[in-house]
Amino acid sequence: VTPAPAVMLYGPEEYFASVLWRKLKMAEHELLVVVTTPEGKVYNHRSYSVSADAVDGGITILPHHAPIMLPLKIGALRVKRFLEDSPTDYIAIGGGVMEVRDNVVTIIANVAERARDIDVTRAEQAKDKAEKVISDSSRSQSDVERAKIALSKAINRIGVSKHRRK
Numbered sequence: 001v002t003p004a005p006a007v008m009l010y011g012p013e014e015y016f017a018s019v020l021w022r023k024l025k026m027a028e029h030e031l032l033v034v035v036t037t038p039e040g041k042v043y044n045h046r047s048y049s050v051s052a053d054a055v056d057g058g059i060t061i062l063p064h065h066a067p068i069m070l071p072l073k074i075g076a077l078r079v080k081r082f083l084e085d086s087p088t089d090y091i092a093i094g095g096g097v098m099e100v101r102d103n104v105v106t107i108i109a110n111v112a113e114r115a116r117d118i119d120v121t122r123a124e125q126a127k128d129k130a131e132k133v134i135s136d137s138s139r140s141q142s143d144v145e146r147a148k149i150a151l152s153k154a155i156n157r158i159g160v161s162k163h164r165r166k
Contacts, residue, residue: 029063030082035091035107042112043079043091050105051078052098059098067101074152076160077107090115092160094153111153118161127154 033050035043051060053075077091096109130151133139139147 030103031061031063032104033079033107034104035077035093035109035112037109037112042109043089043114045079045089046082047079047089047105048082049080052093052107054098061098061100061105063103065100065103069097069099072096072098072107072109074149074156076156076163077112087165088163090160090163092118092153092157094156113157113160115160115162115164118157118164120158120161123154123157123161126150127158130154 030046030048031050033043033045033047034041049060049062051058053073055071055073059070072093072095074095075093077093079089079091081087081089092111092113092115093107093109094111096107096112099106099108130147133147134144134151
């Protein structure tokens with residue numbers, strides 16, 4: 001019996017078949033993450049994992065997760081892209097709903113911004129404005145509650161912007 005060669009040379013058909021097989025094997029171990037707002041898709045990429053702040057606590061979704069639907073609170077969505085050398089993507093969301101089914105993670109949010117798209121100056125201004133409303137004793141309770149939510153969103157956006165890639 002002759003030993004198998006150390007290097008295998010491929011013809012076009014064998015090369016195509018091996019590439020296709022690798023892609024199919026990779027697809028078994030990845031998620032498709034879609035973040036949508038009323039304005040349209042904010043994010044649509046393959047990933048290895050997704051972490052979010054659910055109303056009941058933090059959650060991380062990996063491939064083959066059981067189907068689930070849960071409410072999300074204001075926070076950072078962390079998406080670990082599929083390629084090993086890819087950094088984690090950060091997305092600021094203003095609450096929403098996450099659905100997981102068949103390795104597809106769909107997040108529907110009122111507001112969502114990728115770290116690279118956040119205008120930090122505008123977020124700082126929103127934070128200052130909300131703090132002023134909260135500290136103003138002449139404001140109605142509903143104004144103060146809305147300002148607290150705006151403050152939370154502004155602080156979240158500022159925090160997520162710090163993960164912007166250079």
